[in-house]
Amino acid sequence: MASMFETLRAAPPDAILGLSEAFQADPNPEKINLAVGVYKDAAGRTPVLECVKRAERYLLDHETTKTYLGIDGLADYRDLARQLVFGDAVEADRVAMVQTPGGTGGVRVAADFLASHMPATTVWVSNPTWENHINVFSAAGLATHAYRYLDASKTGLDFPAMLEDLETKSRPGDVVLLHACCHNPTGVDLLPDQWRQVAEVLSARGLLPMVDFAYQGFGDGLDKDAEGLRTLLTVCDELVLASSFSKNFGLYSERVGTAAVVTRDAGSAAAAVSQLKRAVRANYSNPPRHGAAIVATVLTDLELTNLWHQELEQMRERIAQTRQRLVEALRGGGADRDFSFLLAQKGMFSYTGLTPMQCDLLRNRYGIYIVGSGRINVAGVTPDNVERLCEAIGQVLG
Numbered sequence: 001m002a003s004m005f006e007t008l009r010a011a012p013p014d015a016i017l018g019l020s021e022a023f024q025a026d027p028n029p030e031k032i033n034l035a036v037g038v039y040k041d042a043a044g045r046t047p048v049l050e051c052v053k054r055a056e057r058y059l060l061d062h063e064t065t066k067t068y069l070g071i072d073g074l075a076d077y078r079d080l081a082r083q084l085v086f087g088d089a090v091e092a093d094r095v096a097m098v099q100t101p102g103g104t105g106g107v108r109v110a111a112d113f114l115a116s117h118m119p120a121t122t123v124w125v126s127n128p129t130w131e132n133h134i135n136v137f138s139a140a141g142l143a144t145h146a147y148r149y150l151d152a153s154k155t156g157l158d159f160p161a162m163l164e165d166l167e168t169k170s171r172p173g174d175v176v177l178l179h180a181c182c183h184n185p186t187g188v189d190l191l192p193d194q195w196r197q198v199a200e201v202l203s204a205r206g207l208l209p210m211v212d213f214a215y216q217g218f219g220d221g222l223d224k225d226a227e228g229l230r231t232l233l234t235v236c237d238e239l240v241l242a243s244s245f246s247k248n249f250g251l252y253s254e255r256v257g258t259a260a261v262v263t264r265d266a267g268s269a270a271a272a273v274s275q276l277k278r279a280v281r282a283n284y285s286n287p288p289r290h291g292a293a294i295v296a297t298v299l300t301d302l303e304l305t306n307l308w309h310q311e312l313e314q315m316r317e318r319i320a321q322t323r324q325r326l327v328e329a330l331r332g333g334g335a336d337r338d339f340s341f342l343l344a345q346k347g348m349f350s351y352t353g354l355t356p357m358q359c360d361l362l363r364n365r366y367g368i369y370i371v372g373s374g375r376i377n378v379a380g381v382t383p384d385n386v387e388r389l390c391e392a393i394g395q396v397l398g
């Protein structure tokens with residue numbers, strides 16, 4: 001019998017996680033991984049937060065079963081996640097929310113929901129966006145198009161171009177994907193008034209906003225980072241959301257997130273929940289418990305919540321200080337380009353403006369791994385690697 005797999009060709013490595021695999025295999029003792037978006041402390045470790053450790057101890061003593069969760073996950077978790085993301089911006093009974101395996105799971109469940117309810121829609125994503133967005137939407141069977149986002153320097157926003165694309169190229173019924181804060185991969189966010197203007201264009205053109213909220217608390221704070229999303233809801237009464245606790249709780253491998261649909265009334269929300277559950281059941285049946293139980297335990301205990309806020313603030317402040325340090329060290333490393341734009345960018349990532357060829361050079365000559373788009377994970381820069389990194393960047397630019 002002929003082989004079924006003889007003609008099979010290997011898929012290209014993933015643009016982000018593929019680099020982590022290459023990094024693991026690299027024998028260079030001085031290698032630096034700034035590819036994947038994972039927080040590291042000053043010692044280069046990705047710690048388990050103390051609030052998480054305490055919640056896990058509590059769960060170990062009090063958890064009584066490992067039976068399946070419902071298709072939509074833990075009810076307490078969903079209520080708390082909804083409150084954290086939306087605050088009082090929308091009535092609870094207008095939010096259809098399910099627990100998902102991470103933010104990526106949230107994007108996929110939301111994409112499946114859109115593909116089944118609005119199969120002819122096009123999802124408009126920023127150019128650039130997180131590489132995996134396009135994979136996920138296309139795996140769900142949805143078409144994507146890009147709206148312009150960055151200016152010619154590729155380090156700041158071209159807001160008029162973004163608005164022009166949304167106003168003139170989209171069709172009513174299309175979906176517009178926005179990053180709530182800490183835009184991935186650029187770190188370039190909309191200002192409050194720009195959120196309002198985008199909301200008005202979406203509403204006037206009959207476009208549905210979809211918000212990816214993966215970095216709440218990494219920009220300016222939990223509520224501040226939600227302001228754009230909440231502004232959208234003052235103008236648009238329907239919206240799709242994916243959110244994540246990977247970064248702000250450091251629960252990467254526990255896969256904790258949500259998918260949500262905001263509707264005009266409670267009746268439509270009930271229908272939306274049933275459709276989200278249908279998507280979940282066909283994908284992975286029901287979500288894992290542990291990460292969601294940790295989040296719910298922390299957020300129902302005032303002491304643990306306060307501890308979480310402190311730990312989150314420490315992560316946010318270390319990233320802000322690292323941006324400052326990077327700008328100084330790049331100046332010292334001989335780069336004659338001005339990198340002060342890094343200070344205006346928010347969250348874990350920054351676009352350095354490095355070309356794919358310069359990124360390859362950094363990797364091949366210096367064992368420094370950054371995404372080919374020029375995105376660096378600022379949170380991976382530590383006091384120990386910053387000099388070497390900036391000298392190498394100075395060399396590849398020179």
Ligand code: LMR
Pocket residue numbers: 016017035036037038104130132184
């Ligand atoms: C990233 O962008 O590096 C993170 O969101 C991790 C991932 O899954 O790509």
